[in-house]
Amino acid sequence: MHAIKIESADFASPAVQALVAENLADLSARYGGGTGDDTPLTAADFTPPNGAFLVAISDGRLIASAGWRRHGGDAELKRMFTVAAARGRGVARRMLAAVEQSAREAGCKRVILETGNRQPEAIALYESAGYERIEDFGFYAGHVGVLSYAKAL
Template identity: 60%
Template sequence: MSVEPLDIRQLPFTAPESMALVADLLADLGARYGSSGDDTPLSASDFDPPNGAFLVAFLDGEPVGCAGWRTNEGDADAAELKRMWTAPAGRRKGVAKAVLKAVEDSARAAGRKRVILETGDKQPEAIAFYEANGYERIPDFGYYKGEPGVRSFGRTL
């Protein structure tokens, strides 16, 4: 299913549209996991080209989805997917798939060879989405490596 008219723009992580979507994501994760949402250390500059990018999807002018990638520390060939979120207004409309493809295209254009990500067992819809889009389990990495319930995935670009 595709969305018309969907407009995906590269914006700074600190743009108001980016920050609003990320706040909603972190609130959802906090409710699921009983935490702040995601304590992974990151900086807005992690998403600055050429070492990353942050993308926001707009549907009829309203921000409905986002995701960013940053170069994985210790593996310059890998883009780490971060802050993937689709607002309720964008769900079941192809927004997530379009944003994921845009992230992959951006990472590929910047010379990355694969995308990796961390998610968790309390996000079954995210796990199903990534698996349906060609992602496979990889050894856990990153901030939550070794934590119960962490699920790491990757896909070659």
């Protein structure tokens, strides 16, 4: 893998939507059936000042994504994903740091997120990056296996 560049992207663009589809397929495989994540999202959620959507690019290909949208004074992390071929190389950690910086610059006080108990890699990343468990919130609040986290910015 060559140099990795992280930049803002249009959530509605075909290339981003193809990566999001891969993310949802991964979630569907982990949790069984469905679309993987039924949380209502629109491109406007990731358009400043409402939020931002970032991608990592290597050799002209999108290899990771992460976005945030406003949730009160917080930034809610959504669509954090790294393609299988790029995992284990620190890409997700770089993406998480870029989201945190973007949210901080937009005046958010913390990043919050929902993940699931069948995503051990994500849980390990968030906990090692200083995220702590909080009361469940959002679309999947109260669902079995949901884990919610937050980190002050």
